[in-house]
Amino acid sequence: MRTRTACRLGGAFLGLLCAAAVVGAAAPVGNAATRPVRAASSTVWLCRPDQAADPCASSRAGTAVSGSGATRPVATPTSARARRFDCFYVYPTVSAETGVNADLAVQPAERAAAIVQASRFSQMCSVWAPMYRQITVKGLNGSGSGAAAAIAIAYTSLLAAWKDYLAHDNHGRPIIFIGHSQGAAMLIRLLQTQVDPSPSLRRRMVSAILLGGNVQVPPGRVVGGTFRSIPTCGRATQTRCVIAYSSFGSAPPSNSLFGRA
Secondary structure, eight states: OHHHHHHHHHHHHHHHHHHSOOOOOOOOOOOTTTOOOOOOOOOOEEEOTTOTTOGGGSOOEEEEEOTTSOEEEEEOOOOTTGGGOEEEEEOOSOOOOSSSBOOSOOOHHHHHHHHHHTGGGGGTSEEEEEOOOOBOHHHHHHOGGGHHHHHHHHHHHHHHHHHHHHHHTOTTOOEEEEEETHHHHHHHHHIIIIITTOHHHHHHEEEEEEESSOOOOOTTOSSSSSOSSOOBOOSTTOOSEEEEEOOOSSOOOTTOSSSOO
């Protein structure tokens, strides 16, 4: 039930986020010879490749469902190429804390989201997932006039984690961005301000999987709406592009927060 609530509120959150004037600059990445010695980091990691009991590297077993509804178990081994790619994952609205913005303590809800949404990706990439001061379920339901401030707190904390990761942990590897609901909304803002304006970061981007958000393009075009330079993906082999959708069993209602611009 909590997941459905978070998804339902995600579209409204995205609209507020796009209205918030939060701007940051991408941190440069040096080569091995010039990279600075890392200072103590304030980033709290939900998932990172060298972390013990990493929820993003939990069981990779799954179930394949055919068009007829038949199911079969699937256990895909980790690819030998996985360490060549990074996945930067931002989890959806899951915090049940009592404040408007969550703290950075790793809770069971964040771990559960990472297991369900990100662990399968670790077959193909090293998953990095920072904790961020997301707007809680309670905050989304009642932030009201304080919504812009709450969004700024959430995004600023994610931006700090991104800059820390980029400066000290990425080392030039290709990046896949993954987010859902509030996580997708946060990544949309991050891509708008950090990656879209940067040719070097656009070249490093493999793809962005932004689910349960509202990525928009003008009719008949692949850029020019949400992003100026990052296109939507048009074929299976395309890279440096965005995959985004919100799914419905039938046409979404006129007042839907998803599926309608």
